[in-house]
Amino acid sequence: MSATPGVVTIAKIGAVGLSTAFSQEACSLLGGGESSYLNYKISANAKSLWDPTATFVVEVSYGGGYTTADPSTYTLHHLFGVITFNDATDALVRVTGKYLPTYAVTTACEKINLRLPLQILEATTMNSLYAPFAIAGRANAEGTIDFLESPAYDWGTSLDVEIATYVENATTCYLEVNFTGSESGDYPSGAWRGFVKFKDLTSAADQNSVIKYTVAFQAQQYNSVGKSFSWYPTLVLT
Amino acid sequence: MAALPANTVDVYVETSDSYSHLLGECTSVKFNPKRELLDDTEFNDTAPSSVAGLKVADISMEFNFNVSDTAQGYLRTANENGTAVYVKVMLASNYGYKCQCLVSDISHDAAVKDLIKCSATLSPIGAWSAVTSV
Numbered sequence: 400m401s402a403t404p405g406v407v408t409i410a411k412i413g414a415v416g417l418s419t420a421f422s423q424e425a426c427s428l429l430g431g432g433e434s435s436y437l438n439y440k441i442s443a444n445a446k447s448l449w450d451p452t453a454t455f456v457v458e459v460s461y462g463g464g465y466t467t468a469d470p471s472t473y474t475l476h477h478l479f480g481v482i483t484f485n486d487a488t489d490a491l492v493r494v495t496g497k498y499l500p501t502y503a504v505t506t507a508c509e510k511i512n513l514r515l516p517l518q519i520l521e522a523t524t525m526n527s528l529y530a531p532f533a534i535a536g537r538a539n540a541e542g543t544i545d546f547l548e549s550p551a552y553d554w555g556t557s558l559d560v561e562i563a564t565y566v567e568n569a570t571t572c573y574l575e576v577n578f579t580g581s582e583s584g585d586y587p588s589g590a591w592r593g594f595v596k597f598k599d600l601t602s603a604a605d606q607n608s609v610i611k612y613t614v615a616f617q618a619q620q621y622n623s624v625g626k627s628f629s630w631y632p633t634l635v636l637t
Numbered sequence: 638m639a640a641l642p643a644n645t646v647d648v649y650v651e652t653s654d655s656y657s658h659l660l661g662e663c664t665s666v667k668f669n670p671k672r673e674l675l676d677d678t679e680f681n682d683t684a685p686s687s688v689a690g691l692k693v694a695d696i697s698m699e700f701n702f703n704v705s706d707t708a709q710g711y712l713r714t715a716n717e718n719g720t721a722v723y724v725k726v727m728l729a730s731n732y733g734y735k736c737q738c739l740v741s742d743i744s745h746d747a748a749v750k751d752l753i754k755c756s757a758t759l760s761p762i763g764a765w766s767a768v769t770s771v
Contacts, residue, residue, distance in 0.1 A: 513745040515716050519760045523691065530764035531693045535719025535739050542745075578702055578745075578753060589704035630713055 411575040412544070412562065412614075415594070415621070416500030418450040423458070423465075426482060426492040436487040440480055446498040447480030448573060448592070451625030453497035457482055459490040478592045478629045499621075501573050509611070510545035513576055513591065515628075540593050540618035540628045544574075548610040562614055565597045571619050572597065593628025594621045648698060649725040649771060650708035652715070656725045656735070656771055658708040662701035668726040668734050669695040670765045692764040694736050696724060702745060702753035712757050716740040721762055727771060736765040 426439040518536030578589030673690030727733035738759035
């Protein structure tokens with residue numbers, strides 16, 4: 400497969416709404432390169448950003464009614480609404496918990512830089528004569544997004560005012576970067592999602608161009624719980 | 638003999654020491670192996686003297702984003718989880734370097750007029766070594 404042209408990259412920016420309960424939502428087996436029957440994703444995409452501070456109950460059915468799965472047998476990926484079982488689980492799966500409603504305000508992205516610096520802690524000891532040693536520290540994500548003002552997102556309607564408000568209030572938002580360009584509403588394996596805060600908004604206007612904006616973002620943990628960002632699990636679990 | 642063109646270089650990434658996955662879409666790589674020299678020249682020496690120290694390396698690469706490339710997936714996973722990968726840079730079929738590393742930085746640049754460009758910086762967590770085969 401050849402490289403993905405940047406022209407199809409879609410960035411979605413949005414506020415995170417009030418945590419909302421859902422009950423016994425059906426999950427679908429994920430396709431892709433991972434081992435079969437390990438990963439299940441909540442079928443309702445609108446409910447796929449899970450509140451990492453909430454309690455979740457996963458139930459499985461092998462044909463004779465649902466039973467609650469032992470939490471030690473699976474891992475939750477809150478940023479994508481995915482359940483990863485430790486062992487192959489060929490069952491119907493449903494989940495109860497809370498999701499964070501998202502309100503995408505733009506796909507008018509022109510350019511994006513996504514940087515994922517991982518802190519490296521030097522740990523070489525005195526006797527390590529021939530080999531350096533280091534351990535991984537804090538993961539981070541930061542970058543900028545350039546986008547155009549358009550009639551659909553004119554100042555005073557939604558996009559610009561909202562982002563300016565996010566910057567002003569240091570609001571925790573979500574950011575999704577879809578590297579393979581699907582606009583179907585599903586998340587292909589190239590998707591990256593994170594909780595972020597926007598910290599710098601620049602607008603530039605001249606008479607020969609549409610108004611352009613650049614906004615800088617910084618990863619932010621949601622209520623001090625869970626991962627602040629992740630790749631779609633089909634990549635993570637390769 | 639004339640110098641080999643740079644496009645004969647292959648980069649392999651693996652989560653274990655087996656090096657089976659070629660890094661696809663790779664456009665540039667730097668593997669700078671170094672040996673630190675610890676100066677032990679004494680006052681009355683008539684010539685400088687040193688002893689061998691750490692074997693460190695600066696490693697970085699650039700590639701076009703490809704979601705289906707297994708080696709790129711290893712880099713992304715290692716960066717997200719803080720886990721190590723093995724990197725082997727083969728400058729020729731029978732000559733190269735390998736090292737175990739953390740992926741300290743990945744940058745993605747996407748624009749409407751270009752492919753998605755990625756760069757990765759790796760931090761060694763062990764000594765590099767010269768190798769003679771993949």
